[in-house]
Amino acid sequence: MKILITGGAGYIGSQVVLDLCRRGDEPVVLDNLSTGHQEAVARACVSGGRLIRGDVADRPLVERILGEEEIEAVIHLAADSLVGESTENPGKYFRNNISGGLVLLDAMVAAGVTKIIFSSTAAVYGEPSTVPIPEDHPLQPANPYGFSKLTFEGILTAYERAYGMSFISLRYFNAAGADPEGKIGEDHRPETHLIPLLLQTALGLRERLRLFGTDYPTPDGTCIRDYIHVADLSQAHLLALDALNRDAASTVYNLGNGNGYSNRQVIEAVQQVTGVDIPVEEAPRRPGDPTVLVASSAKIRAELGWRPRFPRLEEIIATAWEWHRRYPHGYREERNCSGEREIK
Numbered sequence: 001m002k003i004l005i006t007g008g009a010g011y012i013g014s015q016v017v018l019d020l021c022r023r024g025d026e027p028v029v030l031d032n033l034s035t036g037h038q039e040a041v042a043r044a045c046v047s048g049g050r051l052i053r054g055d056v057a058d059r060p061l062v063e064r065i066l067g068e069e070e071i072e073a074v075i076h077l078a079a080d081s082l083v084g085e086s087t088e089n090p091g092k093y094f095r096n097n098i099s100g101g102l103v104l105l106d107a108m109v110a111a112g113v114t115k116i117i118f119s120s121t122a123a124v125y126g127e128p129s130t131v132p133i134p135e136d137h138p139l140q141p142a143n144p145y146g147f148s149k150l151t152f153e154g155i156l157t158a159y160e161r162a163y164g165m166s167f168i169s170l171r172y173f174n175a176a177g178a179d180p181e182g183k184i185g186e187d188h189r190p191e192t193h194l195i196p197l198l199l200q201t202a203l204g205l206r207e208r209l210r211l212f213g214t215d216y217p218t219p220d221g222t223c224i225r226d227y228i229h230v231a232d233l234s235q236a237h238l239l240a241l242d243a244l245n246r247d248a249a250s251t252v253y254n255l256g257n258g259n260g261y262s263n264r265q266v267i268e269a270v271q272q273v274t275g276v277d278i279p280v281e282e283a284p285r286r287p288g289d290p291t292v293l294v295a296s297s298a299k300i301r302a303e304l305g306w307r308p309r310f311p312r313l314e315e316i317i318a319t320a321w322e323w324h325r326r327y328p329h330g331y332r333e334e335r336n337c338s339g340e341r342e343i344k
């Protein structure tokens, strides 16, 4: 099957590209490389699959790709996704995540492509009132990033009614880990995610980890999150694609493991996996960080038969550690003036 993957040069998108190629589908990646890496696509698609450098908001380009490549479905991962930045610069998030996505949808309608899988987020829920969080939990995003994703979910529903678009929105919790075969992994710049930050600290690339908030109403005072292996996340996209091909109804699924780990528990687990004592600096809470985010993924388990292969935190960290050890500077090794390597 020929599938357009927007954001396929990013962390999660490149894993989806890899898994599609592995099962014989033909992904075509559209990515502006604002945070993604050309090298990630090259490693993910040794056989078939290719990268077109461009923006989802470029309607003539998107229409040309959909038509000339005979695209049958779209997986839409392209977005800006830094919660803090979205609070400081909301317009950037509304332009890219809402307006950009709308251009993509309109091009799909014009080209007669009616199947889309959308990367949504746990941030649509805001501070939860019940945990684990089911899909029908109230939706009250606490930041413009979450709001942009929730708005796009609403747009998908309207496009289903108006134009017969079928969609599956996948609300990811915290993606982590790396391809178990070690080809691709996480290389965000700037890095804001806890596990890669800890691993970079373990490698000596950062002096210490800043731990934001130690006075939350949790057993050890730190936030609790649900970590899902990127390969398990990727498999859910393949199942969702198969469901849309069976004409399954449009819907929304949470994706997490259903286990919550506090930030201190994650630090402890990283120390165990790496054998390195990690210096930690305690810092105040960041605004907009919910206390606990843990998914109920009962719906996707029951309806699509999704099962995580790597549910244990230690396994997730171990695959990420392999990747970080092999590629400590990610896809691009850069050197500063004195010839020393540095992280940008």
Ligand SMILES: NC(=O)c1ccc[n+]([C@@H]2O[C@H](COP(=O)([O-])OP(=O)(O)OC[C@H]3O[C@@H](n4cnc5c(N)ncnc54)[C@H](O)[C@@H]3O)[C@@H](O)[C@H]2O)c1
Pocket: 006, 007, 008, 009, 010, 011, 012, 013, 030, 031, 032, 033, 034, 035, 036, 037, 054, 055, 056, 057, 076, 077, 078, 079, 080, 081, 096, 100, 119, 120, 121, 122, 171, 172, 173, 174, 175, 176, 188
């Ligand atoms: N990483 C997580 O834990 C997490 C959790 C919840 C939701 N998500 C969502 O999953 C998706 C992928 O996240 P990720 O961690 O892989 O991020 P990423 O930054 O690694 O990937 C995003 C990709 O989209 C590309 N992109 C951005 N805007 C674009 C545009 N206008 N046109 C073309 N390409 C564009 C970037 O260059 C990048 O390759 C995002 O939509 C994100 O909001 C991620």
